[in-house]
Amino acid sequence: MKLYKTFGLVIIFILVLFSCSTKKNTFLSRNFHAVTTKNNVLFNGQQAFLKGLKTISEKHEDNFWKRLQIEPITFDERTIAAPKFNSVGAGFNSSPAEASSTKTATSFDRAEEKAVKAIQKHSMNIEGYEKNRKIDDAYLLLGKSRYYTQRFIPAIEAYNYIIANYPGADLNYETRVWRAKANVRLGNEEMAIETMNLLLEILDDKEEVSKRVQEEAYTAMAMAYAETDTIQKVIEHLTNATKTFINKEQSARNLFVLGQIYGELNHKDSARMVFKKLADTRRAPEKYKIHANIELVKNTEKDSSSVGLIKRFKKLIRNTDNRKYLDELYYQTGILEENRDSIDNAISYYKKSAAAKNANSYQKTYTFERLGTLNFNQQNYLLASAYYDTVLQISDKEKYGDEKRIRRIKRKNKGLAKLKKHEDLIKTNDSILRLVAMTNDERVLFFEDYIEKIKKQDDERKQQELNAQNFGSSTSTNPFIQNNNAGKWYFYNSQSKNFGVNEFKRIWGNRTLEDNWRFSDKNAIASNEENTDEEKIDERYELASYLDAIPTDEEEIKTLKKERNNSLYQLGLIYKEQFQNNSLAIKNFDRLSALNQKENLKLPLSYHLYQLYTRVSNNEKADVHKQYILNNHPESNFAQIIKNPDGSGLTKNIKEDQAIKKYKEIYYLYKHNHFEETVAEIKSFQQYVDNSELIPKLALLKALAIGQYKSKEEYKKELEYVAFSYATKEEGKKAKQIIELIK
Numbered sequence: 224m225k226l227y228k229t230f231g232l233v234i235i236f237i238l239v240l241f242s243c244s245t246k247k248n249t250f251l252s253r254n255f256h257a258v259t260t261k262n263n264v265l266f267n268g269q270q271a272f273l274k275g276l277k278t279i280s281e282k283h284e285d286n287f288w289k290r291l292q293i294e295p296i297t298f299d300e301r302t303i304a305a306p307k308f309n310s311v312g313a314g315f316n317s318s319p320a321e322a323s324s325t326k327t328a329t330s331f332d333r334a335e336e337k338a339v340k341a342i343q344k345h346s347m348n349i350e351g352y353e354k355n356r357k358i359d360d361a362y363l364l365l366g367k368s369r370y371y372t373q374r375f376i377p378a379i380e381a382y383n384y385i386i387a388n389y390p391g392a393d394l395n396y397e398t399r400v401w402r403a404k405a406n407v408r409l410g411n412e413e414m415a416i417e418t419m420n421l422l423l424e425i426l427d428d429k430e431e432v433s434k435r436v437q438e439e440a441y442t443a444m445a446m447a448y449a450e451t452d453t454i455q456k457v458i459e460h461l462t463n464a465t466k467t468f469i470n471k472e473q474s475a476r477n478l479f480v481l482g483q484i485y486g487e488l489n490h491k492d493s494a495r496m497v498f499k500k501l502a503d504t505r506r507a508p509e510k511y512k513i514h515a516n517i518e519l520v521k522n523t524e525k526d527s528s529s530v531g532l533i534k535r536f537k538k539l540i541r542n543t544d545n546r547k548y549l550d551e552l553y554y555q556t557g558i559l560e561e562n563r564d565s566i567d568n569a570i571s572y573y574k575k576s577a578a579a580k581n582a583n584s585y586q587k588t589y590t591f592e593r594l595g596t597l598n599f600n601q602q603n604y605l606l607a608s609a610y611y612d613t614v615l616q617i618s619d620k621e622k623y624g625d626e627k628r629i630r631r632i633k634r635k636n637k638g639l640a641k642l643k644k645h646e647d648l649i650k651t652n653d654s655i656l657r658l659v660a661m662t663n664d665e666r667v668l669f670f671e672d673y674i675e676k677i678k679k680q681d682d683e684r685k686q687q688e689l690n691a692q693n694f695g696s697s698t699s700t701n702p703f704i705q706n707n708n709a710g711k712w713y714f715y716n717s718q719s720k721n722f723g724v725n726e727f728k729r730i731w732g733n734r735t736l737e738d739n740w741r742f743s744d745k746n747a748i749a750s751n752e753e754n755t756d757e758e759k760i761d762e763r764y765e766l767a768s769y770l771d772a773i774p775t776d777e778e779e780i781k782t783l784k785k786e787r788n789n790s791l792y793q794l795g796l797i798y799k800e801q802f803q804n805n806s807l808a809i810k811n812f813d814r815l816s817a818l819n820q821k822e823n824l825k826l827p828l829s830y831h832l833y834q835l836y837t838r839v840s841n842n843e844k845a846d847v848h849k850q851y852i853l854n855n856h857p858e859s860n861f862a863q864i865i866k867n868p869d870g871s872g873l874t875k876n877i878k879e880d881q882a883i884k885k886y887k888e889i890y891y892l893y894k895h896n897h898f899e900e901t902v903a904e905i906k907s908f909q910q911y912v913d914n915s916e917l918i919p920k921l922a923l924l925k926a927l928a929i930g931q932y933k934s935k936e937e938y939k940k941e942l943e944y945v946a947f948s949y950a951t952k953e954e955g956k957k958a959k960q961i962i963e964l965i966k
Contacts, residue, residue, distance in 0.1 A: 268337030268364050275330030275371060286585060287514045287551075290483045293446045293461075295476060298373055298408065331368045338365035359385050359392040366401060375405045396422065396436050403443045407450060415447040435469045442477060458484060468506055475507040479515060486522050494522040513539070513548045520555045529559045549575075550582035554590050561597075570597060585623065588614045592632060599635075602804065605646065608639035634934050638801045641932070645790035645797075652787040658773050659780060670769040677763060784818075789895070791815040792824070796899045799835060809835050826852065827900065830861040860885070860907060886917050893928055901928040919945070919954035926958065939965060 283295050338361045366381030382402035386395060399422050406415040423440060426432050441464035448456040461481040468474045482497035501507055502515040516539060520532060536556045539545050545552065557572030576590045595610030611632050618629055658666060762768040774780055791811045798808035809832065816828050829848040836845035852861050885908055893901045905925045922945045930938035942958045949955035
């Protein structure tokens with residue numbers, strides 16, 4: 224009886240299995256394969272697909288300083304794969320492993336594999352019609368998986384198959400949206416726009432179409448128009464996409480991009496309205512709400528509304544959930560304080576932004592740039608230079624090196640670096656020359672005080688180290704702390720032993736293991752010997768080491784003075800021409816004028832001081848330098864410019880010997896690294912030289928001087944002008960050679 228029962232069950236199982244064939248259009252077959260497709264193969268594929276989406280989302284980093292991509296994915300255009308089909312017109316029998324055998328399998332590859340398996344095992348294509356209602360889901364999963372692995376042409380094949388073979392499927396409209404997105408990725412924006420316009424006309428007439436699909440359709444249209452730079456159409460479709468809030472992640476993103484576009488168009492009111500709406504939307508993800516508040520600052524004028532925004536930001540800062548955004552929140556609060564001219568508060572917030580935990584490196588470039596600019600405006604040039612250096616060090620050269628902002632900081636910091644070099648040289652040489660001017664007794668007193676000072680500092684440092692050592696020993700190896708694992712005898716207890724060793728060294732120092740180690744005489748002798756050795760080694764305590772370092776050679780002293788004077792002149796030029804700081808330029812030129820003994824520098828110095836005192840409306844001092852130039856150098860160009868500031872009445876053709884003499888003077892400035900002065904002299908001299916062989920020489924010299932203190936682009940531009948204007952001349956050929964070397 225039992226045997227018959229078992230045999231009957233086997234027969235029934237075989238009959239059921241045979242009745243579930245993919246070639247039979249029966250109720251049982253259709254439902255069996257639909258349920259198996261949905262709950263087995265396709266379910267696993269969907270889970271792998273969702274895992275892949277999560278990975279992409281985690282890897283993608285948005286730069287909120289720039290307009291966001293509408294679709295939050297970073298594709299590498301260099302890795303777009305070509306399709307590989309095993310059968311004509313389908314491409315569904317090819318596995319992802321075959322299509323990309325050299326790549327590591329991803330979650331999307333697994334999802335594609337499951338989709339292909341569902342199609343191969345459970346498709347019921349009978350007489351040209353698909354009877355398994357879940358196969359269109361498998362084809363859509365196949366297309367989407369290929370889309371995210373950058374195989375857009377095979378993805379479009381999958382979408383086209385659904386549209387052609389399942390015209391009544393509920394996924395038909397969604398599939399058309401995905402096909403449009405794939406076309407956008409392939410650069411076929413016009414095709415995507417044309418097909419999506421037809422789809423949107425249908426969607427307007429079909430009320431049963433889900434709001435989610437409509438959102439996706441308008442988003443895809445905005446993506447297509449963004450590629451064609453049709454901004455008004457992007458605005459129109461993003462506005463439609465944000466009327467509903469079904470997909471909260473993409474909807475918030477669309478709203479944010481819409482606000483950014485309004486900001487770029489300088490429609491501040493519209494931008495504020497959009498960002499205010501997003502910031503107050505509860506369903507929006509937190510990152511978009513935080514950055515919407517930040518964008519409110521960027522689109523707010525310097526008025527009383529800043530006070531309300533500061534309160535808003537302080538509330539956001541106090542919220543512990545926003546800790547990962549503290550660097551940005553502190554920075555924007557600093558901007559608001561700066562807009563109110565509360566500079567000290569602004570600097571405080573900028574420093575908090577820079578010190579915030581997990582601060583973004585790109586955000587830091589803006590923070591340190593603001594700190595540099597504020598210190599530059601306050602004439603703290605050396606500190607400003609340090610901040611600009613930090614910007615250049617932390618900025619990613621591959622990603623942001625070509626940004627106009629970074630290039631501007633490089634140019635600005637180049638001048639500051641020169642300024643720092645000259646300031647340091649002046650400070651060093653002044654110190655040495657001050658020692659040179661002292662008597663021997665004064666030097667001895669000076670260095671004795673200095674040695675006592677560093678000895679005291681060293682003693683304090685050693686005592687601090689010893690205290691720290693004893694503190695560490697007493698806390699970590701305290702003998703009174705019970706250690707159940709240690710032995711009872713003193714030397715078996717490592718904690719007690721270590722404490723005792725440190726305490727012995729603190730009281731007695733390092734003692735040799737020998738008899739009568741307590742005798743003070745022996746220890747005194749040993750101590751004296753040790754101290755003697757230390758004194759011999761440490762030259763910082765030796766008075767002679769300082770006195771011997773003071774230069775006595777007259778030529779060396781003259782060189783120190785010459786270097787200092789040259790740096791004073793260069794500083795004056797930097798402050799005058801580059802930083803437009805009249806007071807510091809006057810300070811350096813005045814000091815150099817008092818120190819300078821060379822007649823050839825008195826003329827340009829007097830002219831610079833004449834110009835500077837005129838700028839600051841100090842007519843009395845300006846007149847002193849003016850009279851010196853007119854009385855002592857009446858034939859000089861400087862005198863001619865003072866007499867005829869508009870250029871009228873000046874001789875247009877200078878005699879050749881005078882021109883050569885002037886060229887030599889300018890070349891002298893160039894050879895002595897007075898590059899900015901060289902360019903200024905050439906500009907004033909060129910207008911009076913007609914049909915002279917010196918013109919191309921002056922042009923090339925000007926280009927070479929510009930290359931010493933301006934950007935590489937400006938240097939190249941000047942060289943190209945010389946190469947083009949004087950192509951047949953030796954100077955033009957030389958400029959062309961230099962351009963080739965630069966390339």
